[in-house]
Amino acid sequence: ETGVTQSPTHLIKTRGQQVTLRCSSQSGHNTVSWYQQALGQGPQFIFQYYREEENGRGNFPPRFSGLQFPNYSSELNVNALELDDSALYLCASSSGRGPGYEQYFGPGTRLTVT
């Protein structure tokens, strides 16, 4: 059974640019959640996708957007990058969308905005 994978591992972008991060969910999982973890902080919920639809969103501006594909992999897109977007971005997959489904995390993508 393959776990959650994310790419790339590290990324450096310039302020104002756009970035796309990718996540492959664990086999059999149809739900992907994205979290942002700033240095020294706990992760913060960005949004969740269930069967290709956004299913819930945290307190993040619209320049944070996502997609989920028919194979349940997912992308996180961030437009007009700001210095404060520098963080570890984590995705987690689960076999369902409700609170009763355990989320399994990937290794993360470290984004640095200069």
Next chain:
Amino acid sequence: KQEVTQIPAALSVPEGENLVLNCSFTDSAIYNLQWFRQDPGKGLTSLLLIQSSQREQTSGRLNASLDKSSGRSTLYIAASQPGDSATYLCAENAGGTSYGKLTFGQGTILTVHP
């Protein structure tokens, strides 16, 4: 607003010592609470998940308890080892929505020295 607080922020202990990490949450309608381990720059590894109907969960040298009435959870680590050094995060899933949003504390940085 859901808030999760972890105390202490950092802890340094000698090898072999038993220790307790604390987690407080504000939402009494908690669905479940989860403890994670995070090594520097890495993703999250789930340690224990406690459902709201449970009082505690055990895995090897780890024991986690949940007291909904006081809004507290503790993670007990027995006979600590240098390999236990990591950041420990607790996260509550408050339910009440159609999606599983985890709200994290800021973590406790644990150092176990030989």
